[in-house]
Amino acid sequence: MGEQSNFIIxxxxxxxxxxxxxxxxGTNLLASVGNYFVTKTITYESSRDLPVKIAxxxxxxxLLAKRNYSYDSLGRVVSRTQIRGTGTPRADSFGYxxxxxxxSATLGNDSFAYNYDNIGNRQTATEVGTVF
Numbered sequence: 364m365g366e367q368s369n370f371i372i373x374x375x376x377x378x379x380x381x382x383x384x385x386x387x388x389g390t391n392l393l394a395s396v397g398n399y400f401v402t403k404t405i406t407y408e409s410s411r412d413l414p415v416k417i418a419x420x421x422x423x424x425x426l427l428a429k430r431n432y433s434y435d436s437l438g439r440v441v442s443r444t445q446i447r448g449t450g451t452p453r454a455d456s457f458g459y460x461x462x463x464x465x466x467s468a469t470l471g472n473d474s475f476a477y478n479y480d481n482i483g484n485r486q487t488a489t490e491v492g493t494v495f
Contacts, residue, residue, distance in 0.1 A: 401427065413438060439463060 458467035
């Protein structure tokens with residue numbers, strides 16, 4: 364006989380007339396969760412179980428919002444694209460130093476930069492042109 368998994372593959376929860384649906388991937392990661400109004404669906408990278416797409420749809424499958432992610436070899440988010448409904452997609456990017464500290468970010472048209480001392484304390488932050 365094969366091994367029996369103790370994980371839930373899918374279930375429906377009913378509480379105070381509010382139904383929730385939950386489903387998991389074959390690797391027991393959350394694949395979707397939803398109710399009568401909105402469903403969140405998560406797609407993962409096949410080799411590292413990192414989310415590459417998160418989508419929110421209404422009850423008739425219209426896209427409400429979506430985020431796509433890409434990662435570097437260390438599993439750090441290096442880019443993200445997000446869209447709300449039928450709006451214009453926004454591209455974000457992130458940069459890190461050798462200690463995995465966030466040193467740069469571009470969120471749409473806004474730029475951010477951070478500097479750290481040798482023990483990881485943030486020394487300066489530049490956010491949308493203002494130095495702190």
